[in-house]
Amino acid sequence: MRRAKERHRDFGGRPDAGAIGKSPEALRSWEQGLKKEPKEGGINELMQALHDARIALTTLTHQGRKVVQYDTSPLAMLVSAAPAEAGRVTAAVFGSLLALGVHERATLIGTLRSWCANEGSTDRTAKQLHCHSNTVRYRLRRIEALTERSLHNPQELAEIVTALNALRVSAPNPGEAAH
Numbered sequence: 001m002r003r004a005k006e007r008h009r010d011f012g013g014r015p016d017a018g019a020i021g022k023s024p025e026a027l028r029s030w031e032q033g034l035k036k037e038p039k040e041g042g043i044n045e046l047m048q049a050l051h052d053a054r055i056a057l058t059t060l061t062h063q064g065r066k067v068v069q070y071d072t073s074p075l076a077m078l079v080s081a082a083p084a085e086a087g088r089v090t091a092a093v094f095g096s097l098l099a100l101g102v103h104e105r106a107t108l109i110g111t112l113r114s115w116c117a118n119e120g121s122t123d124r125t126a127k128q129l130h131c132h133s134n135t136v137r138y139r140l141r142r143i144e145a146l147t148e149r150s151l152h153n154p155q156e157l158a159e160i161v162t163a164l165n166a167l168r169v170s171a172p173n174p175g176e177a178a179h
Contacts (some may be wrong), residue, residue, distance in 0.1 A: 079165045086166035093163035097146040108146075111139040112164060120151075 040173040079086050091098070097108060111129065115136065122140070126133040140151060147163075148154035 076165050082171050085171040089163050089166040090170045
């Protein structure tokens with residue numbers, strides 16, 4: 001399984017937005033490309049670029065005044081392309097979890113995000129969160145109970161991960177997402 005950091009790729013021949021910000025030379029090269037005369041089908045490409053930029057804005061992985069990274073995950077892009085449905089998916093899968101108090105909700109969602117980022121490793125998640133691996137297992141069981149979905153069933157795990165991506169679109173700060 002590939003790590004999320006290794007998933008920067010080019011979709012549809014467009015420049016990899018994650019790679020553009022890695023070096024000043026790449027950014028200058030990309031800016032020079034924008035200044036050239038539009039190629040064949042120019043307005044269509046411009047409209048597609050605008051659509052892609054709007055999706056990129058909703059897939060940012062950090063908020064506030066910090067550096068942001070465009071999430072090139074196909075799932076994140078798909079969820080971001082349908083923000084109205086993102087809210088419905090989030091409510092359907094995380095309804096009971098979102099009804100919890102702010103602290104508990106944020107803790108469980110943060111644990112789930114970390115667990116997914118660590119490829120399902122409870123040990124690496126525990127190290128990242130500075131807690132015991134049994135604490136991570138307890139939180140994951142609590143998530144399973146609240147969502148009525150198993151993290152061991154591929155279909156149900158896909159629903160949970162989709163809802164986790166949808167939550168980023170429908171409520172960027174999970175601590176404030178009370179439904």
